[in-house]
Amino acid sequence: MSGPGWISLDGRAREVLREQDGIAHVGAFDAAEITRRQLGALRGRGVLERPRTGWYVDPELPWQVKIAVRVGGVTTCVTAAELWGLPVPPESYRHVHVLVDEHDGRLRHSRNSSWVLATVEDDPRVELHWSRRHDRTTAGRTSLVDTLLLLVGCVPEAWFIAALDAALHRPRDGRPILDATEYGRFAELIPRRLRHLIDQAEPSAESCLETLLRLAMIRRGIGPIVLQAQPHPAHRVDFLLRGRLIVEADGEAFHDSERDRIRDAELVAMGYVVLRFDYRRIVFDIERVLDEIEAALADLDA
CATH class of the missing domain: 3.40.960.10 (VSR Endonuclease)
Incomplete structure (x- = not known):
């Protein structure tokens, strides 16, 4: 393929990834008339990566997202919170938290997608969450609402409130990460026994x-x-x-x-x-x- 041909192919592949939030199934490339052989060449050129058979990602995505795709899910809980820019406890970095479909039995190891996970304990790098999603995912991470709903059960209460403060904080030159509509939905979905934590939030906190x-x-x-x-x-x-x-x-x-x-x-x-x-x-x-x-x-x- 000539130089102009590669440029055109690269652009088409990147457009597919953009349309799919950086994570695309091989079927999306089929629809764009990009062949499997061309996908192999695009991988070699560094235009895309294949963390799991049939799935391709933008190389610029965070490494945690690539691990989640390899396992068969999306980042969530403390991992997604970090990617959203929220504070998490220092020990949280030991695991990648991955949300998978409630009945998904086709999970793979984070180091090698050819290794099938028989039990949760098979992969010490990954913390699995089986839960329904209330919103669509964004770039390989659960929505802010879904992230906070899972985070509340994974970290000490003080750290959860710190994350909620950060999400609600309005910087001097911008908007809060969690807008009023999202906050209202979150407040409705959080279990009643945990709603007292919301009352302790203080959006004026700057860290x-x-x-x-x-x-x-x-x-x-x-x-x-x-x-x-x-x-x-x-x-x-x-x-x-x-x-x-x-x-x-x-x-x-x-x-x-x-x-x-x-x-x-x-x-x-x-x-x-x-x-x-x-x-x-x-x-x-x-x-x-x-x-x-x-x-x-x-x-x-x-």
Whole structure:
């Protein structure tokens, strides 16, 4: 095939993938009059990949999606939540969570699609979910509503609320990931016994660390807590306790240490006490973090 011929074939194959959200059955290529031999050549050229017999994917799709296709499903739960940009617990990365049809018995191993899974335990890399989908999938991941419905049963409550906060948060220059209509559907579908978690959501939270720390302080009985307080027109802080103690939850992606140092000095000069806690401490050492906050409050009262 000549150069122009390859360019045309590549374009037709990519168009099929675009129409199918990056994951297409061989039948879609048949309909586009792309032969099996041409599909083999397209694989060799890196235009598409075949993770499972009869299924082709865009090479740019996340590796987790390719594993899900190889197994015979789509990413869901913590894996889909991560792909949607929601926070998940650090230990969640050990498995790829895959949603499969409730009665699907043709599942394959994540490393080799020729290996048939006899039991769930046959593939330690994969966490399987058998559940119905309420919405269509998007690029190999369950919808945000379906993702949250499964996530609530897979992670600690605080992490689920952190994910819900992130989904509802409206950035200054954009829209929330979960819009009002989707949130309404989610609230209707979540089991009644878990609806109290929705009441604990706080869309103003700007990071999972803020949510985790807020929930931990409430659990310990620390308060009252003012969220996103503004003790000075030029400074907004994560938490203000008893009018004088400022508590900041620092994620490395959002904080400049030198700028924070200057700002803290200005706030201290105004009479505030400032405590900062990073990801490692909030996620792995939360009880000692709470102890330090309580000690600082006690010093204020002394």
